[in-house]
Amino acid sequence: MAKSQPLFSLLLFIFISGTISQSIIQLSRDHDVYCNSWRFSVETNDVGYWDQVPSRCVSYVQDYMTGDGYRSDSEVAASYALGFAKTVEIAGDGKDAWVFDVDETLLSNLPYYAVHGFGYNLLPNSFSDSTREEVVIMISFRTIAELTDRIDCSAPFKLSESFDELSFDEWVDLAEAPAIKASLNLYKELKQLGFTVFMLTGRSEHQRNATAKNLQLEGYSDWERLILRESSDQGKPATLYKSQRRLELVNEGYRIHGNSGDQWSDLYGFAVSERSFKLPNPLYYIP
Amino acid sequence: MAKSQPLFSLLLFIFISGTISQSIIQLSRDHDVYCNSWRFSVETNDVGYWDQVPSRCVSYVQDYMTGDGYRSDSEVAASYALGFAKTVEIAGDGKDAWVFDVDETLLSNLPYYAVHGFGYNLLPNSFSDSTREEVVIMISFRTIAELTDRIDCSAPFKLSESFDELSFDEWVDLAEAPAIKASLNLYKELKQLGFTVFMLTGRSEHQRNATAKNLQLEGYSDWERLILRESSDQGKPATLYKSQRRLELVNEGYRIHGNSGDQWSDLYGFAVSERSFKLPNPLYYIP
Numbered sequence: 001m002a003k004s005q006p007l008f009s010l011l012l013f014i015f016i017s018g019t020i021s022q023s024i025i026q027l028s029r030d031h032d033v034y035c036n037s038w039r040f041s042v043e044t045n046d047v048g049y050w051d052q053v054p055s056r057c058v059s060y061v062q063d064y065m066t067g068d069g070y071r072s073d074s075e076v077a078a079s080y081a082l083g084f085a086k087t088v089e090i091a092g093d094g095k096d097a098w099v100f101d102v103d104e105t106l107l108s109n110l111p112y113y114a115v116h117g118f119g120y121n122l123l124p125n126s127f128s129d130s131t132r133e134e135v136v137i138m139i140s141f142r143t144i145a146e147l148t149d150r151i152d153c154s155a156p157f158k159l160s161e162s163f164d165e166l167s168f169d170e171w172v173d174l175a176e177a178p179a180i181k182a183s184l185n186l187y188k189e190l191k192q193l194g195f196t197v198f199m200l201t202g203r204s205e206h207q208r209n210a211t212a213k214n215l216q217l218e219g220y221s222d223w224e225r226l227i228l229r230e231s232s233d234q235g236k237p238a239t240l241y242k243s244q245r246r247l248e249l250v251n252e253g254y255r256i257h258g259n260s261g262d263q264w265s266d267l268y269g270f271a272v273s274e275r276s277f278k279l280p281n282p283l284y285y286i287p
Numbered sequence: 288m289a290k291s292q293p294l295f296s297l298l299l300f301i302f303i304s305g306t307i308s309q310s311i312i313q314l315s316r317d318h319d320v321y322c323n324s325w326r327f328s329v330e331t332n333d334v335g336y337w338d339q340v341p342s343r344c345v346s347y348v349q350d351y352m353t354g355d356g357y358r359s360d361s362e363v364a365a366s367y368a369l370g371f372a373k374t375v376e377i378a379g380d381g382k383d384a385w386v387f388d389v390d391e392t393l394l395s396n397l398p399y400y401a402v403h404g405f406g407y408n409l410l411p412n413s414f415s416d417s418t419r420e421e422v423v424i425m426i427s428f429r430t431i432a433e434l435t436d437r438i439d440c441s442a443p444f445k446l447s448e449s450f451d452e453l454s455f456d457e458w459v460d461l462a463e464a465p466a467i468k469a470s471l472n473l474y475k476e477l478k479q480l481g482f483t484v485f486m487l488t489g490r491s492e493h494q495r496n497a498t499a500k501n502l503q504l505e506g507y508s509d510w511e512r513l514i515l516r517e518s519s520d521q522g523k524p525a526t527l528y529k530s531q532r533r534l535e536l537v538n539e540g541y542r543i544h545g546n547s548g549d550q551w552s553d554l555y556g557f558a559v560s561e562r563s564f565k566l567p568n569p570l571y572y573i574p
Contacts, residue, residue: 033356033359034359034363036356036359036360037356037359037360037363037364038363040330040363040364040567041360041363041364041367043327043330044331044364045563046367046368046563046565048367048562069320069323069324072320072323072324073323073327073328075324076321076324076327076328076333077324077327077328077331077333080328080333080334080335081333084335275335276332276333277333278331278332278333280327
């Protein structure tokens with residue numbers, strides 16, 4: 001009996017370890033199955049208009065955005081965009097064009113949404129308003145995971161219940177939105193290949209300086225035109241506004257080969273590109 | 288020392304169990320991150336044309352299709368379709384229409400692809416050809432998980448390297464494709480709500496009887512019309528063929544509110560529906 005005890009203990013250990021491992025994996029998978037499906041339905045536009053992440057998926061979205069998932073999805077989408085771009089014959093007349101959206105396409109507002117929105121109620125109540133503002137300013141794309149590790153995620157919290165345009169405009173004016181690395185790399189490759197790049201954003205004309213400054217600080221350069229909403233565009237659905245602007249480019253003789261955007265309203269409508277590339281965004285929906 | 292040994296063992300056990308659990312979870316997550324991203328890019332159509340699942344994602348796709356992921360994605364997509372359908376005011380003139388694709392939308396060919404395609408090389412070499420055929424016939428959607436549990440998944444295998452039209456036609460003639468449960472439920476709800484249902488499939492006219500028989504056996508009934516490719520449609524891209532058929536419906540006065548399909552070619556083009564619902568399909572792509 002004494003001889004067989006270590007073997008028995010080992011077998012018991014392996015058995016229990018296996019059981020625990022299986023249980024944890026199963027728990028983790030069960031938790032994610034529905035939210036994965038919700039995200040599938042968001043990204044395929046099956047959901048249509050939505051204004052709030054389902055409460056059971058808030059921590060899932062937080063994990064996705066701050067973990068490997070969002071980074072990997074952005075990289076793979078960019079790789080297919082580049083793969084297509086390399087098949088385009090560049091005529092050399094400067095008319096071979098690529099259109100990029102800005103928010104959640106070239107620049108990430110995750111530092112903003114981590115505090116206002118999915119992160120807001122995660123911050124300890126002891127944080128004063130000025131501290132919250134500092135967090136918005138200091139936080140970088142790379143350190144969100146660190147922030148979320150430091151705060152208590154067990155309390156119930158909510159996400160993006162109402163979009164606060166005023167505070168978002170203040171964030172835009174800071175010009176501190178980090179580049180989405182995969183998009184920055186794609187942008188540089190497209191420039192190398194000889195594409196003429198247009199930026200077509202739902203931001204307003206009065207945000208031109210801050211937007212251009214932010215883009216330049218993050219490494220974007222030599223774009224042909226940064227197109228923003230003029231006063232006559234206010235109130236237009238994004239699909240219409242962006243389609244009209246693309247049509248103007250087509251009428252100027254540009255051949256829009258590719259279009260990268262995180263919203264279907266960046267990609268649908270008329271004067272659409274030869275190929276569209278949907279970037280991930282489970283944070284918000286723009287019709 | 289003797290007194291503290293059990294406690295030490297327990298702590299050691301908990302520590303090692305935790306480490307193993309973490310390692311397994313991490314390994315599982317790392318394995319899935321890229322393939323999740325590939326699937327995102329497939330389902331958003333970022334990939335465009337593709338004819339083969341990346342080799343590193345074959346087992347991921349197998350797990351997805353035979354596990355909870357595919358079922359859950361189908362259910363959530365159907366729930367959003369139903370949510371939209373309930374907002375449609377049914378005029379009562381029989382002209383409020385919903386269009387369904389058939390393969391991987393109403394019916395699942397997973398039993399076929401489990402053997403020809405992603406499962407083919409998983410079957411033990413000792414299986415004779417006739418046994419393989421029997422497997423195709425006997426296997427049901429519900430028992431694929433059991434099959435995959437019984438066979439050796441450690442050997443390298445491949446998926447859908449070349450689509451074999453002849454063997455697929457034989458499978459269609461069997462009329463044994465199981466219903467996708469979420470779609471069957473949606474179908475019945477839409478009928479209850481008063482929608483006129485059309486089925487618009489890439490299958491050919493000569494497969495009408497087998498297709499209708501299969502649909503009826505699986506619980507679908509009272510559709511308005513089952514539309515298949517006529518000889519004049521052969522060779523047309525699916526997007527064109529399906530758009531032309533939808534346009535005929537529109538010209539007949541039907542209001543196509545919803546369209547459910549697993550391929551973007553089911554949903555894009557002209558005479559598109561008010562809302563489209565993309566069902567998951569990481570098995571194949573039809574342009």
